[in-house]
Amino acid sequence: MIHSFTHKYKGYSKVLTLPVKITLRGTDGYFETQGIIDTGATASVISENIALQLGAIPQTYTKVHTASEQNVITPLYEAEIEICKQVNITGLTVTSGALLDGAECLIGMDILSQGDLSVTNFSGKTCVSFRIPSIQCIDFVESAKSSNPIISTNVTGRNDPCSCGSGKKYKHCCGNKK
DSSP: OOOEEEEEEESOSSSOOEEEEETTTSSSEEEEEEEEEOOTSSSSSEEEHHHHHHTTSSSSEEEOOOOOSSEEEEEEEEEEETTTEEEEEEEEEEEEEGGGGGOEEEEEEHTTSSSSEEOOOGGGGGEEEEEESOOOOOOHHHHHHHSSSSSSSSOOOSSSSSTTSSSGGGTTTTOOOO
C-alpha cells in the first residue's frame, strides 16, 4: 500500500516545513508541531522540549555528530511520527537535542530514504511530495530525453487523475483545496 502526501506552499520556501504529530513510546500524549525536512540529517531529531512536554524516559543514550559539534551524548526515544496527516512512521528511533531557530523536529534520511521525495518550485511556488514505499526511480535527465517526459506543460483537467499520485480525480484531490 502506498502512503503519500503533497504539501504546497503559498510561495517560494527556503525551509521545507511540514505539519507533524509526534508520539513517544511510554507516553500517553502527542505533540503537534512543524517538522523541517533535513536531507543532511542521517536520523530524525526531536527537540528536548518535546521529550520534556510528553514526560518521556529515554530508552538509552548514544553519541551523535551535529552540524556544529562532535560526539554529543544524547537520549534515544522510540517514536511514531505522522507527517501531513497522511504518512505514519512507526518504530522509529529518534534522538533529542537543541535545534536551531526554535525548530521542534527534523525529518531526517531515516524517514526520507524509505520512499520518494520531490521538491519543485514551479511558478515561484514550492511543492513537496513524498510517498512510501519507493515505487520508481525519478530521473529528470532520462525523462527529458524520452518521448513521455515526467514534466508536462499540459494543464490537469478536473476529471484527470491527480498528479500527486493519490489515484483520485484532480477535482476530488489537489484541485479541491482552493
